[in-house]
Amino acid sequence: xxxxxxxxxxxxxxxxxxxxxxxxxxxACCTMASNVSExxxxxxxxxxxxxxxDLGLPDGDGLDIIRHIQRHQPDCxxxxxxxxxxxxHLFKALQAGAQGYLLKDQAPEWLAQQLQKIxxxxxxxxxAIARRLLRYFQRPAxxxxxxxxxxxxxxxxxxxxxxxxxxIVDIGNELDISRHTxxxxxxxxxxxxxxxxxxxAALHAKGLGLI
Numbered sequence: 001x002x003x004x005x006x007x008x009x010x011x012x013x014x015x016x017x018x019x020x021x022x023x024x025x026x027x028a029c030c031t032m033a034s035n036v037s038e039x040x041x042x043x044x045x046x047x048x049x050x051x052x053x054d055l056g057l058p059d060g061d062g063l064d065i066i067r068h069i070q071r072h073q074p075d076c077x078x079x080x081x082x083x084x085x086x087x088x089h090l091f092k093a094l095q096a097g098a099q100g101y102l103l104k105d106q107a108p109e110w111l112a113q114q115l116q117k118i119x120x121x122x123x124x125x126x127x128a129i130a131r132r133l134l135r136y137f138q139r140p141a142x143x144x145x146x147x148x149x150x151x152x153x154x155x156x157x158x159x160x161x162x163x164x165x166x167x168i169v170d171i172g173n174e175l176d177i178s179r180h181t182x183x184x185x186x187x188x189x190x191x192x193x194x195x196x197x198x199x200x201a202a203l204h205a206k207g208l209g210l211i
Contacts, residue, residue: 002028005051007039007065008081009058016108017052017081023112036060040068047073050118052081052102055089063096070097074183075168077118081111085128094199099165100124121165133199150192156210158185162198163205 002025006017018030031046033039036059042048043065051069055062062080069076079100080093090101100118102111103126114124125133151159154175161171172182190196193204 002050003046003048004028004030005033005039005042005048005053005076006030007033007035007052007057007062008054009034009056010054013054013081013104016104017111020108020111020115021050021052023109024115034058036062036064039065043068043073048076050077050079050115052079053098054104055080055082055084055093063092066093066096066098074186075179077167079115079118079124085126087132090129090132091199095197097197099198101129102126103128121167121170123165151189155185155189155192156208158182159189159201159205159208160210162186162189163202163210165198 004021004025006014006021008014008017014032014034018032021028021030031042031048033042035057039053051065053062053065062082066078066080069078077100078098079102080098081102081104082089083104084090085103093101100114100123102114102124106114106126111124114126117124157175158171161174166174168182168186169179171186172179175182177185189201193201195201195204
């Protein structure tokens with residue numbers, strides 16, 4: 001059974017997200033939290049495959065939950081579900097580690113179709129968000145020869161697969177290494193390149209000719 005964490009302070013929003021998740025993954029177990037504190041308690045005691053997180057919460061920022069997931073459950077696919085469609089919220093979420101960004105004003109059926117893309121390695125994105133990302137990726141790629149030179153051949157291979165949207169466990173299978181070793185490589189890549197998200201990793205991979 002697929003375990004999904006839903007975080008939103010509005011009951012109607014939680015109901016809508018649950019409907020979308022059930023349409024995307026029939027029979028999934030949806031657990032709900034209405035604030036940062038509840039979400040962190042759940043994440044400290046249970047494992048989740050997917051987390052849908054609102055950014056504006058009564059006791060803090062949804063970004064804190066995303067960062068918590070990145071540190072403690074990196075295989076959990078983290079998707080923002082929000083009303084904020086501006087660059088500031090979008091790129092802060094991606095930098096924190098979000099793997100998708102959906103606007104809650106979309107129909108549950110459409111949201112369900114986007115969520116189904118997660119396990120195909122495609123980030124679920126609302127159209128307006130996809131356009132913002134396209135503009136972002138069309139900027140000149142950064143040239144970081146010193147930082148790039150610090151990556152080992154294995155780390156370059158991991159970076160290329162990470163930029164393609166592969167999960168850590170799948171990267172391990174592709175390279176015939178354990179998921180823990182793959183996770184360590186990802187951590188080293190983030191540290192060496194001074195990045196915090198897959199979006200930034202993809203940008204560097206593009207600049208290095210890995211994708």
